[in-house]
Amino acid sequence: MLTPLASLRTGLELRLTADARAWLHLALSEAADAGEHDQARGLPPWERHFVTAGRRCHTTQQQQGSSPDPVDAARVLILHAAAPGTDAVVALYRRGSADERRAVLLALPHLDPPPAAGAALGLVEDALRTNDTRLVAAALGPYAAAHLDAHQWRHGILKCLFTGVPLAAVTGLEHRAAGDGELARMLEDYARERTAAGRAVPEDLGHALRLARFDETPARPASPQDRAEGSES
Amino acid sequence: MPSPTRRIFDPHIHMTSRTTDDYAAMYDAGVRALVEPSFWLGQPRTSPASFYDYFDSLLGWEPFRAAQYGIAHHCTLALNPKEANDPRCLPVLDELPRYLLKDGVVAVGEIGYDAMTPAEDTALAAQLELARTHELPALVHTPHRDKAAGLARTLDVLRESGLPPASVALDHLNETTVGPAADSGCWLGFSIYPDTKMDPDRMVRILRVHGTERVLVNSAADWGRSDPLKTAHVADAMLAAGFDEDDVDQVLWRNPVAFYGRSGRLRLDATAPEAQLFEGNSILRGGE
Incomplete structure (x- = not known):
């Protein structure tokens, strides 16, 4: 069975143009040699590839617009191959464009060695403070599911409801929300506030609330159908 | 009303200083792409x-905001001429x-002269x-005061730079x-x-005198008295004066696309705003 990253790479390669595939091979090979770079000579080649992926990683005509985003995928693979230390991961995020920052967040659960938890959580929290929904969604992936404390995680869920990020983007929602009485209270308060203002309650809210109240079994995945049902209740 | 096929690329506009109403009005007027040059914010840094946070915004928040309104956002970065005179800001040149x-x-920009000082x-x-070594075009601001002398001095420096003229836009002419x-x-x-x-x-x-070749028309809208729809007004004025739709498309779309x-x-693949669901709501709903 393929690992998630091997599947990601295979899926990406199938979608790339020949030129982009050659670029990806070069980038991954230079990333694998990352340890040998003399920092005095400026940006290491792998980091240059990471930064410039958006203009190198072209998909074929038929594959445009399909997901996952090919540039995100390429950046995650490059970062994994370079295996940077915690300081380098943090610097990459801090110096990155929004797209680069998103790729760092997506790569967090895959990095080997894993980054120091405090530093990596600092990046997740930084992204959760933004209003860029692409960053908010990327921040609530597997890394946050495993490491983010309960208070921050609950606020992340509320932020998704505020900004229109579908809760299907939140990894581990079913398990973390299950039986979380404080989350249930926050969701109910939010629903009351929206209703008092004469505004619609986000349709995802009902699904999360049922999980938090234990009305829905945690084993059920959040599918689009689940959310449609939630809007009717 | 603009024709349904009109597409406008504003090659110089400071959206950081504009509202979401402006983005919506620009989309309605046919604007589908723009370039936001880094510049002086009115209050000296x-x-x-302060520059790095601003550059990050031009590479993060502002393209995100533009995308909510179906507009592709790019930027040019530089230390602007006015603030190049403050030695506290000069380390920006090393980070660029x-x-x-x-x-x-x-592109690299806006660069050029303000008061024509040694700095x-x-x-x-x-x-x-930097433009030459990064294979980027340069957006060169011509000074508001003493403009003719400033242009002459700018052209001298450009000749010495080795940058081909086709990679340089002289602005505010x-x-x-x-x-x-x-x-x-x-x-x-x-x-x-x-x-x-x-x-x-x-x-x-x-x-009419110079033709439509190599001409870029922008609104340069910012925090001052300015209008982000001026590009569309030029398109209307061109049609009223006898230019055809193809001339308008050349000046207001194909020329900036060729230069940048x-x-x-x-x-240039920004999607229509109605297609932006999950990425669109944090502004459409007023944020937090």
């Missing part, structure tokens, strides 16, 4: 970190190379060299500077303002 690598950066000489030459600028072979930028610099009818008269396309980094 006192440290390099890592920023100029970014995917959303399609501006140094910053202009250094940043033209008018009737008195368009002649020597055209002779240089550079792209010709015109900023259309409500009551200064240029207006749509004067722009049309210049197009020299960077190899233009991405």
Whole structure:
């Protein structure tokens, strides 16, 4: 069975143009040699590839617009191959464009060695403070599911409801929300506030609330159908 | 009403200073792409970190905001001439190379002269060299005061830089500077303002004399008295004066695409705002 990253790479390669595939091979090979770079000579080649992926990683005509985003995928693979230390991961995020920052967040659960938890959580929290929904969604992936404390995680869920990020983007929602009485209270308060203002309650809210109240079994995945049902209740 | 096929690329507009109402009105007027040059924010900066936060915004939040309204956003980055005179800001020049690598950066700019000081000489030459080594075009601001002399000095520095004229846009031109600028072979930028610099009818008269080749028309809208729809007004004035839709498309779309396309980094695939669901709501709902 393929690992998630091997599947990601295979899926990406199938979608790339020949030129982009050659670029990806070069980038991954230079990333694998990352340890040998003399920092005095400026940006290491792998980091240059990471930064410039958006203009190198072209998909074929038929594959445009399909997901996952090919540039995100390429950046995650490059970062994994370079295996940077915690300081380098943090610097990459801090110096990155929004797209680069998103790729760092997506790569967090895959990095080997894993980054120091405090530093990596600092990046997740930084992204959760933004209003860029692409960053908010990327921040609530597997890394946050495993490491983010309960208070921050609950606020992340509320932020998704505020900004229109579908809760299907939140990894581990079913398990973390299950039986979380404080989350249930926050969701109910939010629903009351929206209703008092004469505004619609986000349709995802009902699904999360049922999980938090234990009305829905945690084993059920959040599918689009689940959310449609939630809007009717 | 603009024709349904009209597409406008505003090659110089400071959206950081504009509202979401402006984005919506621009989309309705046919604007589908823009370039936001880094510039002076009105209040002088006192440290390099202020520039880096601003550059990050031009590479993060502002493209995100533009995408909610179906507009592709790119930027040009530089230490602007006015602030190049404050020694506290000069370390920005050392950090620019890592920023100029970014995917959303399609030129070095705005660079050029403000008061024509020795510090501006140094910053202009250094940043033209950065444009050359990063294979980026340069957006060169011509001074508001003493414009003709400023243009002459700018052209001297450009000749020494080794940057090909086809990679340079000279901006904020008018009737008195368009002649020597055209002779240089550079792209010709015109900023259309409500009551200064240029207006749509004067722009049309210049197009009649100089033709539509190598001409870039922008609103340069910012925090001052300005109008982000001035590009559309020029399109209307061109049609009223007898130019055809193809001329309008050349000046307001194909020319800026050709100039900034020299960077190899233009991405003109922003989708219509109604297609932006999950990425669209944090602004459409008013945020938090």
